[in-house]
Amino acid sequence: MPEFEAVVGLEVHLHLKTKSKMFCSCDANYFGDPPNTHTCPVCLGLPGVLPVVNAQAVDFGILFGLALNCSIASWTQFHRKSYYYPDMPKNYQISQYDLPIAEHGYLEVEGQKVRIKRVHLEEDAAKSTHPDGAAYSLIDLNRAGSPLIEMVTEPDIRTPEQARIFLSHIRSIAQTLGVSEANPEEGKMRADVNVSVRPVGGPMGTKVEIKNLNSFRSVARALEFEIKRQQELLRSGRQVEQATLGWDEAAGKTYLMRLKEGEADYRYFPDPDLPPIVVDEAWLSRLKAALPELPAQKYARYVESGVRPYDAEILAYNASLARFFDEALAHYQGNPQTIANLLNADVAGYLNEHQQEVQQTALSPEHLAQLAGLFERREITNRVLAQLLPEVMAGASPIKLVEERGLRSVSDEGSLKPLVERVVAAHPRVVEQVKGGNLKAANALLGPIMKETRGTAKADVVKKLLSEMLGVEL
Template sequence: MAYQAVIGLEVHLQLRTRTKIFSACPADYHGAEPNTFTDPFTLGLPGALPTLNRGAVELAMMFGLGLSCDVSGFTQFHRKNYFYPDAPKNFQLSQYDRPIARDGHLDVDGERIRIKRAHLEDDAGKLMHPTYAPYSLLDLNRAGSALIEMVTEADIVSAEQARAFLESVQAIAQALGVSDATPEEGKMRCDVNISVHKPGEPWGTKVEVKNLNSFRSVARAIEYETARQARVLDGGGRITQDTLGWDEGGQKTFLMRTKEGEADYRYFPEPDLPPLDITPEWIEQVRARMPELPAQKRGRYLAAGVRAADAGVLSHDVALSRFYDEALGSSPAPDAQKLANWLLTNVTGALAAQEQTLAQTSLKPAHLASLVRLIDADTIGGRVAKDLLGDVMEGHDPETLVQERGLGVVTDTAAIDAAIDAAMAADPTTVEKVRGGNAKALNALFGPVMKATGGQARPDVVRARLQAKLGL
């Protein structure tokens, strides 16, 4: 009988604050020289006292509301004591038994994943281990940055579901503006708790896989660890409650340490920070500032006639959805689905080929909307529109380009008939095949006619005229 996985996630998001969570030290350290964004409190110097960042609290409240959590009216920070080089204070300030948010949920592909809690804490520094060197390097720029840690219930059952959940969390964080949520920059990290059991049997002993910094790594670690635990149990062994790391090169987990319990951290209330009262009025002020969530965007796009798959892609990408909304809001409004097609297929394809983002081009939402309207009005054909896209992405108005270059659709049936006659005269063999009943051979004549008209003839008109001339 196959084993079933039981998976819970701990997701760490670096909050988008100007300063660190407990000091006035700037938090925008990315790309800076090591150990240049520090301050007395971050370094744990004697006498340095914490000051709570109000902006971090409000971002955490907003994130909790975005996950349908209850925001706590009373919360408190505790010291989580441990000794490690990346924590100069020898403790982390976290919210132990009074998290800022709890009891939320997120629906992913029709399945509800419960959110146990979300709490604020300060980040640790970063240790680097040069290959073959007898030492490690420590960068404390990250230490003290504002983090929110979100913990799920063990409701996830597969690697695919875990990845989809993380993508949804990322989309919510980015849509709300609470975090950049970029795993490649370390602004979104994930720990996985996983156990396996056979159907109808009690859950097995869980292990924790730490510091996974990409969604792909999360999925692969879950797949590997599920298979490993099954092999151990089938071989008569037992699973111990360990903390594991993930070897990206070897695509396997490795033992880091035996899992600590809560008692090992000797939690106690932070004496230098008073408890925090969060009033209902404050919560509503934060709620009123919340932008549209991805699920709300998706519903709006579906109502406008966009296909479900395209609505999902648009609603999960802040830059794409912002661009799309502005283009759709132009007057007169273009067809919603056709606009989505052009943005998600033609534009993103061109961006990928040029290794660019939307922000790096001069493409204007109004110009893309205009291009779609020109096609819809039969002013230009699809081929001409694709030829124009490069210029449009450089900031040129498609209507002006069409006028200046005389690219309007050929409506002169005499010109189309002349092109058809020339194509038939040049390929009598195909003409005989078509007249002999091979209707598919018509495509061999269609291409030359479109080429002769510069791609400006309407394909449906060309096909109809061809069929008429060939007696179909």
């Protein structure tokens, strides 16, 4: 039994996929655009302007809360969180305080409930950069006023792996709902973690917070490092100091940003410029009705339809693959596992290599269904499938390719026999080795046979013919 256990809580920020920013009409999609080109008097914090709540952002907050089994506030408001920093031109951030849009939910991760403390809406700060060695800093206000969801869990996570899976589930939920692209690489999903270690079943230890984690892998690595560090301290009778840490990805280490400091006094007070939001039954029912099938439900449906749990999980928790899988199934009468195999192995390999989402390729769901059908009915071999894949990924119809090139499998012994005889006759040394007991040597005969039939010869039929001719059991 382990001596210690870790207690982990997460705080996740998601950049919302709304058309405009949280409180003004600036285009919220500024990614890749030149600095300070998506601004207006409201998000610049100029005097005398009035913010207006983005209704779509509120819808997104409610949808996200519903997907996490939260209760939705029927009456909520925005607060001002005061602090002075160059990335905050108003000197306060509009956020939610004691009345978040959603709270008290949970998400089940691998059979274990992680409680969701709260989900609230807020605006993002601007982005400051400090060029190396320069005597100045730069500020980009494009991000100022962008809509965010902040989600906070209770400290219910126990391992780095659980944290990683939880975050990937949150990402797939956000993508399935369409509320956020939830892409950590572009800063559209950010996570801070807090972690403490305690003797198993003992009282809570002192927790530290780790910031600046920009991938799920970093979260898991930082947690592994930090849990080990804290355990070693406790084992040697020392104490963990409350602190905020950063994560150095290259060195694989956490580093101290600041030691315990008093709880900052943000002087929260209700924003007098913004009216409270009343979420009535009609609004709530409209959004409940708009909830799409969530990843956990997709997973259950896939498993029910005969997909292996391992594959069902990969598909259900990847919003773009799940959408494609469902579209392909609509064109398919065969075993869904065949399409799942193609997507998770062959297609995934291609996507990895090209760094693309399946929707970015020219592959059509119908063609994928055709390919699965040809393979499942054994009309094409493994080799032909591998051979066709790049062209099918580029938009070609597999049925057409197979017809045009005559790539249907050949399982007819009569038509394969003369070729097999010819190849055997041409390789006397290999034949000798095989007859002498080196059965693996027979692979040298398969190559030329497959080459001549362009991969269409069924391997089991060829093996049977070879076994008969050579008097061995291949």
